[in-house]
Amino acid sequence: MPNELRVHCAIPPYILEYLLEDEDGEVRQAALNTLLTTARLRGQRSILAAFPGAATPGNGRRTVFDCRNGTNLSFAVLARSEDGPPSTDEAANRAFESLGQTRDFYQRVFARNSIDGRGMRLDGYVHFDEKYNNAFWDGRAMCFGDGDGIIFSDLTGSISVIAHELTHGVTEYTAGLEYRDQPGALNESMSDVFGALVEQWTLNQTAEQADWLIGREIFTPRVPGDALRSLKAPGRAWARDPQPDHMSKYVHTTKDHGGVHYNSGIPNKAFYLTAVTIGGYAWQAPGTIWYEALKASSSDTRFQEFADTTYRRAGELYGADSPQQRAVLGAWQQVGIDITGVPAGAATEQALLLGRSGSTGQEDSVTSTAGQVRALTEKVRELSRDVAELKESVTARR
Known part of the structure; x- marks a missing residue:
């Protein structure tokens, strides 16, 4: 691990920056304090360096500490351990349970032994700072703020947020995607995808039943229907959501490490479309296709390379031209990324059938067109054979 903290935060900086303009002085102050605290953390050497066992193998053992509204983790006190009884602090219990559910998801679904694949222990720190509007993974542990009580509630209240943060660790130990530009946006997208999957797995929801929202419980808790991000509808998770859902809307910026929290909406949408087209449990x-593609990625993998890898992995896992592979092909086409080496016509025809749901707002029609996609693909193959036979006949006559 490097000497400096890798602070991956659940709340995008653009939300906190928007809150600096809020009419409520308490909200403005909490947002400012959160931004300043996070900036200080990123400049520090690892605050867990004094804890030699923090990243050692431990079969995913969970320990939750109470920061008592401080920021120095060495002063935190034990709140709940793997062998101890439930805490009287519900924030500690929520963190403990969600750490366990995320660990169990990776173990049971992908046979992965904790975050690093080697049994890394899971340490959580609740009540970090005062009115801290964020939760973060620093490469060794998770820290949770209590929120300002107005825009954000206690950040232990959302399993999708907790699984999102822990997945940054999975990505770090698997592909090491650099946290900038497109590799960074893929890093964020992996966390959103698997954050959503952990929640769906816990609730036993199908792709069609799920709402595909990240952090709905802790963001504006008194406003129904909004969230930090939406994989189903990037750009529509909340009133000022700036995420694009198509490469034509790609955000070019030097802020946010090159727009990692913005442009993650594009691969997020591709995964959602893949999942609802295939149907069933995402x-x-x-999930297997995306996880295997992550394992095959490197630190500088970009959108095009990742899309191509998901297509190849789908073919290897489920068969060439299988419904799963066709779903991947059509999904990436819909967000403006053609799969390398695949005839453009096939991808275009699938995109037309799927109706460009990202731009028309008719995502739910994707599932019903899957059968039409299969039928059209077969017709394209038949037409290709007819053309080949016709060419042979013309050649023979000559």
């Missing part, structure tokens, strides 16, 4: 075929 952590099964779609």
Whole structure:
């Protein structure tokens, strides 16, 4: 691990920056304090360096500490351990349970032994700072703020957020995607995808039943229907959501490490479309394809390379031209990324059938067109054979 903290935060900086303009002075102050605290953390050497066992193998053992509204983790006190009784602090219990559910998801679905694949222990720190509007993974542990009580509630209240943060660790130990530009946006997208899958797995929801929202419970808790991000509808998770859902809307910026929290909406949408087209439980075929593609990625993998890898992995896992592979092909086409080496016509025809749901707002029609996609693909193959036979006949006559 490097000497400096890898602070991956659940709340995008653009949300906190928007809150600096809020009419409520308490909200403005909490947002400012959160931004300043996070900036200080990123400049520090690892605050867990004094804890030599923090990243050692431990079969995913969970320990939750109470920071008592401080920021120095060495002063935190034990709140709940793997062998101890439930805490009287519900924030500690929520963190403990969600750490366990995320660990169990990776173990049971992908046979992964904790975050690093080697049994890394899971340490959580609740009540970090005062009115801290964020939760973060620093490469060794998770820290949770209590929120300002107005825009954000206690960040232990969302399993999708907790699984999102822990997945940054999975990505770090698997592909090491650099946290900038497109590799960074893929890093964020992996966390959103698997954050959503952990929640769906816990609730036993199908792709069609799930709402595909990240952090709905802790963001504006008194406002129904909004969230930090939406994989189903990037750009529509909340009133000022800036995420694009198509490469034509790609955000070019030097802020946010090159827009990692913005442009993650594009691969997020591709995964959602893949999942609803395949149908059933999204952590099964779609999740397996994405997880295997992550394992095959490197630190500088970009959108095009990742899309191509998901297509190849789908073919290897489920068969060439299988419904799963066709779903991947059509999904990436819909967000403006053609799979390398695949005839453009096939991808275009599938995109037309799927109706460009990202731009028309008719995502739910994707599932019903899957059969039409299969039928059209077969017709394209038949037409290709007819053309080949016709060419042979013309050649023979000559």
